[in-house]
Amino acid sequence: MNDRHLYSDTITQADIFSGLEEGELSHIFARGYKNAYPPGTILFHEGDPAATCYLVLTGRLKLTKLHEEGKEFLVRYVPPGQVAAAIALFAGKNYPVTAQVIDRAEIIGWDRNTMMNLLLSHPQLTVNMMRVVIERLEELQRRHLELHAERAEQRIARALLRIMNQSGRKTEEGILIDFRLSRQDLANYTGTTLYTVSRTLSSWEKQGWIASGRERIVVIDPHALMLFAERD
Amino acid sequence: MNDRHLYSDTITQADIFSGLEEGELSHIFARGYKNAYPPGTILFHEGDPAATCYLVLTGRLKLTKLHEEGKEFLVRYVPPGQVAAAIALFAGKNYPVTAQVIDRAEIIGWDRNTMMNLLLSHPQLTVNMMRVVIERLEELQRRHLELHAERAEQRIARALLRIMNQSGRKTEEGILIDFRLSRQDLANYTGTTLYTVSRTLSSWEKQGWIASGRERIVVIDPHALMLFAERD
DNA sequence: TCTCTTATTTGCGCGAGCGCAAAGACAACC
DNA sequence: GGTTGTCTTTGCGCTCGCGCAAATAAGAGA
CATH class of the missing domain: 2.60.120.10 (Jelly Rolls)
Structure with missing residues (x-):
C-alpha cells in the first residue's frame, strides 16, 4: 500500500x-x-x-x-x-x-x-x-x-452532546452534526421514540438552543443543553 | 501458594x-x-x-x-x-x-x-x-x-433466569438462587423499582412459578418464565 | 422471648412518554 | 415542475409502572 x-x-x-x-x-x-x-x-x-x-x-x-x-x-x-x-x-x-x-x-x-x-x-x-x-x-x-436513571429528554440531550463532540463541525450558525441523523436514529440511540425526539427537538428549537431540518441538526447553545442534561 | x-x-x-x-x-x-x-x-x-x-x-x-x-x-x-x-x-x-x-x-x-x-x-x-x-x-x-425494547415484567423474568443459570442450586422445591437477593437488587439490575419487582414476584408466586421469602427466591417453573419472557 | 431493624406487600393516584393518525415539509428523481 | 416517497410535526388518549404511605413480616441481636 x-x-x-x-x-x-x-x-x-x-x-x-x-x-x-x-x-x-x-x-x-x-x-x-x-x-x-x-x-x-x-x-x-x-x-x-x-x-x-x-x-x-x-x-x-x-x-x-x-x-x-x-x-x-x-x-x-x-x-x-x-x-x-x-x-x-x-x-x-x-x-x-x-x-x-x-x-x-x-x-x-x-x-x-x-x-x-x-x-x-x-x-x-x-x-x-x-x-x-x-x-x-x-x-x-x-x-x-x-437509560435507567434519567428521563427521556435528558438522555436525548446527552446523546446529542456526545454525537456533537464526536462528529460536530463548527459553522457560523453553530456546531453542525456532520452526517444524516434522523429523529428515528436519535430515538434508537436513546431508547425513546420518534415522537418524543421530535417533540423534544421542537421545544429546544423554540428555546433557540438548536436549529434543525430534515436529518440535520445544528447545536447553537451546547452549554444550555449541558445544564439541561445535568439538572435534576 | x-x-x-x-x-x-x-x-x-x-x-x-x-x-x-x-x-x-x-x-x-x-x-x-x-x-x-x-x-x-x-x-x-x-x-x-x-x-x-x-x-x-x-x-x-x-x-x-x-x-x-x-x-x-x-x-x-x-x-x-x-x-x-x-x-x-x-x-x-x-x-x-x-x-x-x-x-x-x-x-x-x-x-x-x-x-x-x-x-x-x-x-x-x-x-x-x-x-x-x-x-x-x-x-x-x-x-x-x-431495557429499551421490553417491558418491566419481561426484563425481570429474563434477569431471574439469567441469575438462576449462573447461581442456581437444585433443591427438592425447585432451583434456589444461592445468595441473598433482595427485591431492591433485582430492581437495580433490571432498571425498574422495588415496588414493581415486588408486585411481579407476588403475581408469579400466585401462579406457582416461583416461591420466595425475604431475600430468597426459588424458581419452580423456569419454562413458564421463559415463555413469559419471550412472549410478545 | 422481646425488641429493633430491615425487607416486603399492597392500595391508590398520577404523570411521563408511548403510539396512532393525519397533516405538513422536504428532497430526489424522472 | 410535478410526483412520489420519506421524514417530521402535532393533537389526543391511554397505559405502564413509578412512588408515596402505611401496614405487615421476617430476621438479628440482646
Missing part, C-alpha cells in the same frame, strides 16, 4: 495504532484491503459469520442491533480512525451488530487470520485493542445507567 | 485460565495474595484508583455503579471462578464500579504491576482476558437492548 500518506492523519489519530512505529504501520496496512463504499451499503449483517474487521478512513458507519418485532438499537457511529468488528474476530463467531455505511466511506479490511497474525507479531496492537474494547464497555455502562 | 489443590476445580473452570499449563498456573497463583472477607466488605469503591484485580474462589461479589441522587445500577454478580476489575488495570485509572462481598468470600488479588508482568509472560492469559471482556460487552449490549 503506497498511498498511506494520503490518510496519515487519520492513522496517527487512530487510537488502535497509537505507539506503533512507522515501519510496523506500513507492514500492517500492507496486509489490509482498501475499498470505497457508497452510502447505504451494508458492510455486514448481525449474525453473519465474522470474517473481517475494518478501519474507517473517511465517511462513517452506523452499528445497529435488532430486537424481535423490528425494534432496533443504535449501538454507535464509527467515525474515521476507529475500527469496527475488531471484537468479533476475538469472540470468533458471528457479528453481533449490523454495519451500514452512511456517508460514502473509504475503509480498510483485514480478514481474521491476517489480523490474528498481526496481533501476535505486534504486541502493542493487542494492548491497544484491549484498551479500545474497555473504553466501549465503559461507555456502554454509562449509557445503560443513563 | 501450596494449597492450590484446595480450589483446583474453581481454577480449572475459570475461563480466564483456560488453556494454561499446570506450571504456568502455579506460577501465576504464587504471585497473588489470597484473603478471606466477611459479607458486606467493600473490596473497592467506584472512583478509587485501580490498584488490584481479583479472582473469586468462593463466595460472591456484587458490582454496582452509582448515579447522582443515590440511584444505583447493579452491573453484575461475580461468582466463583470469575475475575473482577481485570479491566480497570488496563484502563489504568479508577475502578468504574463498587465491589461488595455478599457471601463470605475467598479471593485472590494481584496488583497492577504483577498482573501486567504476568500478561506479558503468558500470552494465552491476555487472549483469555480479551475474550472475557468481549463477553461482558456483548452481555451488556443484550441487556441494554432489553
